[in-house]
Amino acid sequence: MVTTSLSEPAAEPNAEAIAAELGTVDAPVIATRRWRLAAFTRDRAALVASIFLLIVCAAAVLAPWISPYDPNVASGQLRFAPPLTPGHILGTDEQGRDMLSRLLWGGRISLLVGLVPVALASAAGLVLGLVAGYAGGIIDQLIMRTLDVLFAFPMVLLAIAIAGVLTPGISTEIIAIAVVLIPYVGRLARTATLGVVAMPFIEAARAAGASRTALLARYITPNVLPPLLVYATTLIGLMIVVGSGLSFLGLGVQPPTADWGSMVSEGREVLATAPFVTLLPGLVIVVVSLAFNFIGDGLRDALDPRSARR
Amino acid sequence: MANVAVAVAEVVLEVADLCTDFAVGRQTIRVVDRVSFSLRRGQTTAIVGESGSGKTVTALSLLQLIEPPGRISGGTIRYRGRDLRPLDETAMQQVRGARIGMVFQDPLSSLNPSLRIGTQIAETLLAHERISSAEAERRAVELLVRVGVPDAAARARDYPHHFSGGMRQRVLIAMAIACNPEIIIADEPTTALDVTVQAKILRLLHDLQQAMGASLLMITHDLGVVAALADEVVVMYAGRVVERADVDRLFHAPLHPYTRALLDCAIGLDDDRSTPLTPIPGAPPDLRRRPAGCQFAPRCPVAIAKCHRLDPPLLPMNPGQDVACFVAQGDADG
Numbered sequence: 001m002v003t004t005s006l007s008e009p010a011a012e013p014n015a016e017a018i019a020a021e022l023g024t025v026d027a028p029v030i031a032t033r034r035w036r037l038a039a040f041t042r043d044r045a046a047l048v049a050s051i052f053l054l055i056v057c058a059a060a061v062l063a064p065w066i067s068p069y070d071p072n073v074a075s076g077q078l079r080f081a082p083p084l085t086p087g088h089i090l091g092t093d094e095q096g097r098d099m100l101s102r103l104l105w106g107g108r109i110s111l112l113v114g115l116v117p118v119a120l121a122s123a124a125g126l127v128l129g130l131v132a133g134y135a136g137g138i139i140d141q142l143i144m145r146t147l148d149v150l151f152a153f154p155m156v157l158l159a160i161a162i163a164g165v166l167t168p169g170i171s172t173e174i175i176a177i178a179v180v181l182i183p184y185v186g187r188l189a190r191t192a193t194l195g196v197v198a199m200p201f202i203e204a205a206r207a208a209g210a211s212r213t214a215l216l217a218r219y220i221t222p223n224v225l226p227p228l229l230v231y232a233t234t235l236i237g238l239m240i241v242v243g244s245g246l247s248f249l250g251l252g253v254q255p256p257t258a259d260w261g262s263m264v265s266e267g268r269e270v271l272a273t274a275p276f277v278t279l280l281p282g283l284v285i286v287v288v289s290l291a292f293n294f295i296g297d298g299l300r301d302a303l304d305p306r307s308a309r310r
Numbered sequence: 311m312a313n314v315a316v317a318v319a320e321v322v323l324e325v326a327d328l329c330t331d332f333a334v335g336r337q338t339i340r341v342v343d344r345v346s347f348s349l350r351r352g353q354t355t356a357i358v359g360e361s362g363s364g365k366t367v368t369a370l371s372l373l374q375l376i377e378p379p380g381r382i383s384g385g386t387i388r389y390r391g392r393d394l395r396p397l398d399e400t401a402m403q404q405v406r407g408a409r410i411g412m413v414f415q416d417p418l419s420s421l422n423p424s425l426r427i428g429t430q431i432a433e434t435l436l437a438h439e440r441i442s443s444a445e446a447e448r449r450a451v452e453l454l455v456r457v458g459v460p461d462a463a464a465r466a467r468d469y470p471h472h473f474s475g476g477m478r479q480r481v482l483i484a485m486a487i488a489c490n491p492e493i494i495i496a497d498e499p500t501t502a503l504d505v506t507v508q509a510k511i512l513r514l515l516h517d518l519q520q521a522m523g524a525s526l527l528m529i530t531h532d533l534g535v536v537a538a539l540a541d542e543v544v545v546m547y548a549g550r551v552v553e554r555a556d557v558d559r560l561f562h563a564p565l566h567p568y569t570r571a572l573l574d575c576a577i578g579l580d581d582d583r584s585t586p587l588t589p590i591p592g593a594p595p596d597l598r599r600r601p602a603g604c605q606f607a608p609r610c611p612v613a614i615a616k617c618h619r620l621d622p623p624l625l626p627m628n629p630g631q632d633v634a635c636f637v638a639q640g641d642a643d644g
Contacts, residue, residue, distance in 0.1 A: 204420040207373055208434040208485055209407030211400075218433060222424040 046298020049291035056288060060107030069098035071105040072256040080274040093263075093277045094270055102258040103284060109170060109259035110285070113243030113252070114236045114292070117174050121181030122232045126224070128182070129189020134197060134220060144190065147183035155180050156245060163251035173252040177239050188231055192224040199223075226303040234296035237289030244285055260285050319350035322492050322525050323372070323410075328385035330364075330371045333378075339597045341367045343549040344385070346624070347542075349493055349525040354516070356528045356536045356557075358572070359546035360594060365529045366415075368546070369495050372527075373410060374402050389493075408438040411486030413515070415498040417478035421470035427454070427481055428466025434488045453484040458514060476507035480514065487518055494519060495527045500535065512539060533576045537561060542630075545569050548595050548605035551624055555631040565633040567613075568606045604635070612637045 059066065074096035078085070081092040083099070090099035132143040150158065162176035196202065197220065205219050244261020246252040253259050255266075260281040267277030330342035342364045349355050357365045371382050374394070387394045394405060406412075414420040422430055431453055432446035441449075447466070454462035457480040470478060479499060486494055496515060500508035516539055519526045528539055536543055536557065543560045545553040545568065553566040564570045574588040592609035595601055601608055607617040616636050624634040633639065 200414055200416050200419045201422045203370075203375060204412070204414050204482065204485075205422065205433070206375055207406055207412040207414070208488075209403045209405070209437045210433065211403055211437065214433065214437065218425065219422050223422070 043298040043301060045294045046302075049294035049298070053288065053291050053295070056107060056291075057111060059104055060111050063101075063104040063108055067098075067101040067104045069101040071097060071101040071258050073097065080270070080277070082274075083276055083280075090280060091274075091276055093267065094274070099277070099280055102263060103260070103281060106258035106260045106263055106281065107284075109247075109253055109257065110240050110243060110261065110288075112170070113173055113177065113259070114240035114288075117177035117181060117243075118232050118235045118239055120174070120178040121185050121235075122228060124178070125182050125185025125187075126189045126221075126228060128186040129191075130193050130216065130221065130224065132186070133190040133193025134216065140190075143186070147186050150180070150183045151187075156242060159242060159246060160249065160251060163246055168251050168254055170253050173243055173246050176246065176251075177242055180242075181235065181239070184235070185228065185231065189224055189228055192227050193220060196220050196223045226299075230296050230300045230303065233299055234293050237292030237296075240285060240289055240292075319353055321348045322351050322390065323349040323527075324386075324388040325368075325372065326386045326388070328368065328371055328387065329383045330367050330376055330380060331383045332380045334598065337598060340383075340600075341380075341549050341597060342371060345544075345546070345549075345551050346385075347544045347551065347554060349527055350542075351492075351525060352520070352523045353541040354519065354526040354528055354539050355542045355544060356530060356540035357544045357546055358530060358533065358536055360531060362594060362597075363546040364549035365531075365546055366497055367549075369412070369497050369527065369529050372495065373406050373412060375406075404438070407434050407485075407491070408489045409491050410493040410495060411489070411491040413479070413482050413486045413494065413496040413499045416502050417475050417482055418502065420482055421473075421478055423470055426467055426469055427473065430470075431466075431481065431485050431488055434485050438489045449488075450484075453488055454481070456487075457481070457484045457518070458510075459484075475503050476511060479503060479507075479511050483511075483514060483518065487522065487524075490522060491524060493525045493527065495529070497529045498531070499528075500532070501530075515539075533573065545572070548600070549597065550605060551632075551634065552606065553631075553633045553635075554624065555633075559628065559631045563628075563631075565627055565631065565638040566606075566635045567610050567637070571609075571611075 063071075074092075078088065078092050079094055079096040081088045081096075083089065083091040085091055088098050088100070090103065092098055093102065128143050128147070132140040153161070159176040159180045162179055163172050166172040166175065202215065202219055205215060210219070240260070243252060244259065244264065247259050247261035248265040250265075253262060255262065263281035264278050264285070267274070267279075267281070271278050325348065326346045328342055328345045329340060331338045331340050345364070345368055347355060347357075357368060359365050367376070367380070370376055372387055372394075374382065374397070376382055382395065385395070389405070389409060394402070397405070421427075425433070428447050428450040431450035432443060435441065435446040435449055436443060439446075451462050451466050454466055459465055459477060459480050465473075465477075470481075473481065483499075486496075494515070499515065500511050503511060512535060515526065515528075518524075526539070528535065530536060540557045543553075543555055543557055544551055545555075545560070545566065547568050553560070553564065553569045555564070560569065561573065564573060568590075571588070571590045575590065590609055595605055595608070601618070603619045604610070604613070604617040604622050607613040610617065614637060620636075622634045622636045622639070624632050625639060626632045627638065
C-alpha cells in the first residue's frame, strides 16, 4: 500500500479484495470493547505505531510553539547546512530555511490532507454504500454506476483533474482527494452492507418488529463500520502520499508554505549535492504512512472474530 | 395428549390457502401451495416435512418476511379474525414481535454481534412499548432469568459471542416472548444444538408456552420433537399439506402414504437392529417442474392412475384428521 514513488503514488486499493480480506462478507465483526483494546495493544507494531503517530501529531499541532525558526524565512546565511549543524539539528534547505521547522509546519498540512479527506470520503462512502446495499434495485444501480464512472479514472489522475479545475490550495487538495476516495469507500461499504443484510440476525430483528430505521442504525451500520474503519486507517497513509504527490505537481499548497510533499519536490534539484533536503521529508512520509498501515493491520486483527483471544 | 381440548380451544391464527411464489429467472415457482391450518390458544402445532418442503417459507410468510424475488401470492392469514395480508410494512412491524414472536434455527448467527445481549432484548421491547430504555434493560434481565440464563444481570452486559449455542437460543427465546405474544413460531429451534441441549430448549419452550397460554407453531423435521410437544401436526410435502391430524392419530393411524413413509424412516431406540430402516425411494419433485396430480405419486407405493392426473383435495376423514390422498379417501376408481 505504501510507495515512496511520488509520481506513481498509489497502487489502486481494491475495495472488494479488502472487504474479502477483512471477512465482512461471511462474518461480520464480533468484538467487545474490552478485548478490542486488549487485542490491539497486544499487537506491538500497532502499539508502537500509535505512540509514534501521537507524537508526530502532537508535534505538528504544537509547531507554532515548538518550532525553532519561522519555516518560510531564511535563517541567516547558512544554505544547505547538513543535519546536526549547531542551531539547525536537521540542517537547512536551499534557501537556508530550517528543515526541522519546515517538517513540523509541513506536518500540519500533510496530516490534515491525510485525515480530513479520508474522514469526509468515509462518511460519504458509508452513506452511499449503506443506501446502495440496503435499498438494492435501481437505487443500488444508480449509485454504483455513478461511482464506477469515478472508478474508471486512475486515482491520481482524477485528483489532478479536480485540483486543476479549482484554484490550487489546501481546500482544493482536500476536496480532490475526498472525491477520489468516495468510490473506494462506497464500494467497500456496499459490499459489507450486503454481507450484513444477508445475516440471519437481520431477519431475526425484522421478525421481532424492528423498523427500517432501527435496522439501519442498530444492526447494519455498527457491523459495517469496523471494516470501514480499518480500511480508512490504511487510506490515511496512502492519502498523505497522494497529497504529497499533488503538492509535488504544484496543485496543492503553494510555496513558500511547506508540506512534506512540496519539500521533497523542492529538494529534487539538489538531490546530488544535498540529498538530505529530499530524503528527510521523504523518510517522514514513508514512516508515517507505514505507521497508519500498522494501525490498520492492528485494528483488523483486533476486530476480527477469528483472531479473538480471550 | 389433549384431544378434547383441541376441539374447544379458540382459534388464534387461521391460515387458509396460503401461497408463496418465488421468481427464478423468468419462471415463477410455487414454494408454498394452498397451505391451510390453524393455531389454537395454548396448543402446539407442528409442521413437519423434509428439507425444501416449504416449512420455513410458510413460517416466514405468516410474518410477511418474504423478500423479493419471493411474494405471497394468495390466501388469508387471519389473526383473531382479522386478515394480516393487506397490512402494510409499518402495520406488520406492530404485529411482529408483539403478537407473533419467532425463534430462529441458527442461534449462532441470529443475534447481532455488535449489541450487548441485554440491549438486544431491550430493542424488541422498545420497538413495541412506550417505556424508557432503563426500564427495557431491566425487563431484559427479568426475561433472561425467565429463560434460565444463570447470572442474568451480569450476562446481559455480555456480547453474543460470549454465549454458547444453547444460551444464545435461550436469548432468542427471551426476545421472542419479550412482549408476551399470543403466538410463538419456532423454526427448527434445536437443529443447530447439541442433543443434550435440545431437550432443555424444547422443555423451556413448552413450559413458557404453557405459562403464557400462547400458541406454539413448531417447525421441525424431527418426529421425536413432534411426539413430545405437538397437539396437532401438519405434514407438508413439496409445499402442500398432505395430512393434518391430532398427534396421537398421526403416529398411530397415519393415513397418507407419505406420513407413513416418514414414520418408517424414524429411528426408534427400541428398534431391532435387524429391521432395516426404510428410506423413501426417489426424491422430492423439482418445484420448477412439478408433476401433475399428487406431488408424492411418483414415489408412492400405492399410487393409482388418478393420482398422476389430479390434485387430491385435503378432506376430513376422521374427527381431527384431514388427508389429501385419493387412496386413503377410498377412491379406488383409477
